[in-house]
Amino acid sequence: MIRALVASPLLLIVAVVAGCWFAYGQIDPCRMLAVERARNSTLPTAVIEDWTQLEGSQMDEGECVSGLFDAWGKRLSDWL
Numbered sequence: 601m602i603r604a605l606v607a608s609p610l611l612l613i614v615a616v617v618a619g620c621w622f623a624y625g626q627i628d629p630c631r632m633l634a635v636e637r638a639r640n641s642t643l644p645t646a647v648i649e650d651w652t653q654l655e656g657s658q659m660d661e662g663e664c665v666s667g668l669f670d671a672w673g674k675r676l677s678d679w680l
Contacts, residue, residue, distance in 0.1 A: 620632060624636075629661055629664040629665045629668055630653075630657065630659060630661065630664040631653060632664075632668055633652070633659075633664045633667045633668045633671065634649055634652035634653040634655070635649060635652075636668060636671045636672075637652040637671070638652050640671065640675075
């Protein structure tokens, strides 16, 4: 019982980190946000990704995480 209580959060954390790694190829939230913004842009991804990384470098990690959750929420609402 105690093993399950300890193992469940650890497995959830591993699943989230692995999912981010497979989706974005990195774990840094500002770079993940840059990739997410580049994917949602009308410009080619290779062109806009450098610009969004430069823009994200001016943000702290909390702002990047917030922007990433906003982007995921928008994607989820568009999907539904």
